[in-house]
Amino acid sequence: MSTKITVPDIGDFDNVEIIEILTKPGTKIKKNDPIVTLESDKSSVEVPSPFAGVISSLEVKIGDKVSKGSVLAIIEDNKAKEPETPKPPKKNGQEVSELKKEEILPETEKIIKVAESTAIEDPKEKIEIKSKLYSDGHDLDPVETQEWLESLDAVVKKDGNDRAQYLLKKLIGEAYKEGSNQPITRITPYINTIPAELETKSPGDQNIERRIRSLIRWNAAAMVVKANKKNPELGGHIGTFASAATLYDVGMNHFWRAKSNTFGGDLIYFQGHSAPGIYARAFLEGRLTTKQLENFRQEVGVEGLSSYPHPWLMPKFWQFPTVSMGLGPVLSIYQARFTKYLINRGLIKDEGRKIWTFLGDGETDEPESLGAISLASREKLDNLIFVINCNLQRLDGPVRGNGKIIQELEGIFRGAGWNVIKVIWGSYWDQLLTKDTSGLLIKRMNECVDGEYQAFKANNGAYVREKFFGKYPALKELVSSMTDRDVWKLNRGGHDPHKVYAAYDEAIKTKGKPTVILAKTIKGYGMGKSGESINITHQQKKLGEEDLLYYRDRFDIPLTDKQVKNIEFYKPKENSDEIEYLKERRMKLGGNLPERTSYAKSIKKPAKDIFENLLKSSGDREMSTTMALVRMLTSLLRDKNIAPKLVPIIPDEARTFGMEGFFRKIGIYAHEGQKYEPEDSEQLSSYREDKKGQVLEEGITETGAMSSFIAAGTSYTNHDLEMIPVYTFYSMFGFQRVMDLIWSAGDSQARGFLIGATSGRTTLAGEGLQHQDGHSQLLASTIPNCISYDPTFAYELAIIFQDGLRRMHDKQENIFYYLTTMNENYKHPEMPKDCEKGILQGMYLYKEFKNKGKTNVQLLGSGTILREMISAAEILNKEYNIDSDVWSVTSFNELRKNGMKTERKNLLNPSIKPEKSYIESCLNKKDGPIIAASDYMRSFADQIRPYTTKSFYSFGTDGYGRSDTRKNLRKFFEVDKEHIVTYTLSALAKEQLIPSIYAEEAINKYKIDKNKPIPTVL
C-alpha cells in the first residue's frame, strides 16, 4: 500500500524551505526516521516519518518551499496507515471521557451539595466566633487546650503517629476553610528529630575512632599554625574543621563509598575551608607526606597543598571546588539531578550512589545555597544529602544571634519538601530530657537564642548552670546533682558520633526526597580560650605555646612538650591500632576519598561529512550563526557516537534560539515523564517531556543551567563517562550573570561548549540596555582554560566546533569553549581555501581588495562587524582607490594568548633571534595601518595592539546598549561601514598617507556629527 508522507503542523511557519533531503527512494526507514530538514528564517527542524516502510518516491527537492500538508514522499508498506487521531487528554494517567455541556460528574455534585449546606450558616455567628480567636498567641482556654492535647496523646497511643499527623492535617485544612489563613508552623521543637530510642547504633569502635579523630584534629591545627609560623601571610582556618571533625569522621569511617571497579563512588562536596582536616586524614592514611603538610598553602615551586579544594591545583585529589560559598550546594543539587538524568537515560547503572554536601550555617545566607532546594525535592533527589554544620557562627560573629539558625533552616527545607533531620543535642542530654517531665527543659531549649548558645560555650559549666538551667528553679534542680564539669560535658549533637551515625543512617535510607541534616556544633571545638565559640574563632590561625599544650591535652595527643612547641605532626606507626582501623574502614568502603580519577572512554570523532553542509555557501539563503549551530547540532544528532552524549542545556530560551525542534526530536528530560498531553501535541515542535529526554530545559535559572553544564562537563571524572554539554544562553546573561560558576567550571576542568547566543551590542537590535552584550568575550578572556571565539560565518563555527570536539575528547584537554553566535540573518560564503588553521589560531585573510596598490590598509573585523568591514573595504576600494586586506578575526582572545606567549619567550631569550607572534606572521609583510573593529568594547580588539609594530586603531561598542534597529545602533556606536570608511580615511591622513580632505568629505557625506559625545557617556 502506498501512503503519502506530508508536512505536519509546523506552527506559525508557512512556505518554509527544504534545506536537506535525508532519505532516498528505495530506502527502508523506521517510524520517526527523518525525511527532510525544513528551515524558516529562525530555525531548522527535521520532519520525521510517521510510518515505517520503504520510500518509493520523493516528491520534493532541496530549495522547495512547503507548508502543512505538502507531500514530501511516498512510502510503501502494508502496515502503513494514516497517523492516529489524537487521543483524548489524559489526567493522572487515566483517560477522561468528554462530558456533554450540561452533564455534571457525581463527584462534583457531592461537593456542590456540601458547599451549599455549609453556606446556610448565619454569617453573624461566624464573625463572633472568629473575633474570639484573636488571642495574641496567648492560651485563651488552657482547660480546652489540655483536652485537645490529651485527645492527641490518646490517638498517638492507640493508632500511632501517622494517624495523629493525618488528623492534624485535616484540622488545619478545616481551619483554613473556616478562614484561618495563619501559616501553620513548619518548625518542630528544638530537639533531635530522631528520638534516642530509635537511633541506629554505630558498629564502630568508639575509642579508636575518638583517638583517630583527635589525631586528625591535631594535625589539621598544626598544619595551619606551622604555616603561619613560617610566614604569617599564609593564613588558614582551624575553627571550622574543629567544629566539623565528627561530621566528617563518621562519614569517612562508615558511609562514604569510594569509586572502585564495581561501584561509581559517592560524591562528597567538602566545605571549602575545612580542607586542613581532609588533608590531615589523608596524611594518616599515608596519601600525603609530612613535607606536603609542612607546605600547606605553599604551592609555588614546592610540593604543597592548596588552601582550599581546587581540582585544577590538585587534580588527583580534589573533585569539587567549593570555597566560593554557595556554589557547593547548588552544584551538588544539579550533580544529583544529573546523576538521575544519566540513570534515566540508561547511560549509567543505578547503584544507589549518594551525593553528600557539607556547608556552613553562615553559607546558607548565600542565595545560591538555598535557591535550588525546591528543584531537589521536586525531582525527588533521594540521592542527595546536605549536612549543614550549624556552629552558630560565621566569620564576624553569630549567624542568627537573635534567632535560631537550625529552626530557620528547618522551616525553609521542610517547606521545600526535604526530609529534615535535626541533630541538636548529644547523648549526655538524653537522660535529662527523659527526666524532665515538666516540659520545661524543651521550653528552655526553645526560648534560648543562638547568641546565648554561643556564649554558653565560650564560658564554662558554672555559667551554663546559672544562665541556662538557672532560669527556672525546676531546671536548676534537674542538674543539681551534676558537677559543673558534668554540666559542661552536656554535648552538642554534631560532636556526638552516635547521634551523627544515626542521622546519616536515616538519611541514606530515605526514599523519594532529599535529606538535610542540621547538626549543631561548636566553632573552634576544643580550642579553649584561644578560640572556642568566640567571635574571632574563624580567623584564629595562630596558637601560642600555651594554647597548643592545652589542645594537646584536650585531645590526648602523645607528643612531648618539646614536640608540641616544635609544632610536630603526629602519625602512629603503620601497625598501630589506629592506622590499621582507619585503613581497614576505608578498604571496606572501596578506597580513599577524596580522589579524582577518570576511566572514561573518549568519544569517537564525528564523521567529517557531518560538518560539510556548513562549509558550503548558503547561496541566497540568509541565516544566523545561531541557526547554523542548530543545524550542526541536528547533524551531530545523526552521528551514533556523538548523539547520545550531547546534552543541550537551555534556560527557557529554546524558541529564542530556534531550538524548539529538539523538544520533539530528543525530548525534554523529565524524571516523571509527561503526565499530560501537551497542548501542541500535533505540532512538529511539540513540547515533549520524557523520562529519557535529552534536553535539559532548566527554566529561568542561569545558575542552574551552569550547574548542569559543570555536572555534564565533569561527567568524565565523576561518572567515568564523557558527555558534551552545549549550554546556549542569551550572551548577556552568561558571564555577567554567573561568572563565579564559570570560574568554577574552569577549576573543575569541565569540558563543553558555552554558547553566548544573541550576542553583540548592536546585533540583538530591539532588546536594549540590559540585553545587549558588548563584553562577554572580554570576561571569557579572564578564564585561563576557556577558549573563546566570535565567528562570523557558518564554516568558521563548524571548524571551531569540530576542533573543540577533537581537543576535548580526542586529546582529552581540560578546556571548555565560549562561542558567541548571533541572531542576524545573512548569507554565508563558501569556506575560502586553506583557512582552517587561521580560523583556529584567531585570524585569517578573508579577502584582498586590490586596485591601484598605492595606499593600503589592514582591516580586522570580528563577528558581525566583519561584514561592515567587508562593505567598507568595497567603498574604500571603489570610491577612494584604497587597497585593503580584510581579515576575519575569529578570536582576539586567542591572538592575545599567542602574542603574550611569544613576547615572553623572546624576552627570556634575548640573545637569540626573536620568534614571530601569529599576529606578526600574518601582518608583517602587509602594508598600511590596522583598523580593527568588533561588536564588543574597544578593549576586545585592543588586546592585540602590543603585538604589532603597525599603527593600530580600534573601534567597538563601548557604552550602554539601547533599543533601535541594527543600522541605527551601528551608527550610534560608530561601527557601521560609513564610520569605518571615515575613520580609515582619517587614520590614513594621520599616517600622512593621504590628504585629510577625504576624511572631511566623508564626515560630511555620511552626516557624522563631530560634536556627538563618545557613546560611553550617553
Ligand SMILES: Cc1ncc(C[n+]2csc(CCOP(=O)(O)OP(=O)(O)O)c2C)c(N)n1
Ligand atoms: C562567596 C564567598 N564569600 C565570602 C567568603 C569568605 N568566607 C570564608 S569562610 C566565611 C565564613 C563561613 O561561615 P560558615 O558558613 O558559618 O562556616 P563555618 O566556618 O562557620 O563552618 C567567609 C565569609 C567565601 N569563601 N566565599
Ligand SMILES: [Mg+2]
Ligand atoms: Mg558557621
